[in-house]
Amino acid sequence: MRYSRNSHCISGEGGKEGSVSRATVKFAGRRIELTEELARVEPGRAQHRRSVKSPIRYETVYRFESEETGTRVTFHQDTEDVGNFFGKFTQPVVEKLYARDVRNNLEHAKQLLEEGDAIEG
DSSP states (O other), rough: OOOOOEEEEEETTTTTTTTTEEEEEEEETTHHHHHEEEEEEEETTTEEEEEEEEEEOOEEEEEEEEEETEEEEEEEEEEETTTTTTTTSSSSHHHHHHHHHHHHHHHHHHHHHHEEEEHHH
């Protein structure tokens, strides 16, 4: 199972506090349309996002910490009960699948960024 996401900014300036994005995500065989706001930006430290229009309400925080070898990215998400949305799945199963997919996507992003550094540097 793979989580995928396609999003674009619909108002405000992308990456700036108050900007709003529309996204389509696919998870557990379900396509989910959502709109989210970049609620708070701590430059170089964190981004806080929250659902504006979504079948599942959520808030996410991406934290960035400098390390000797690069940047550590920490992802945290608070979500309403998603078990009912997915029907046959229970909350713990959905949480486990989602956590695995987020980890895989972050690892993939890390790999792409590191390969870009190797090509440029």
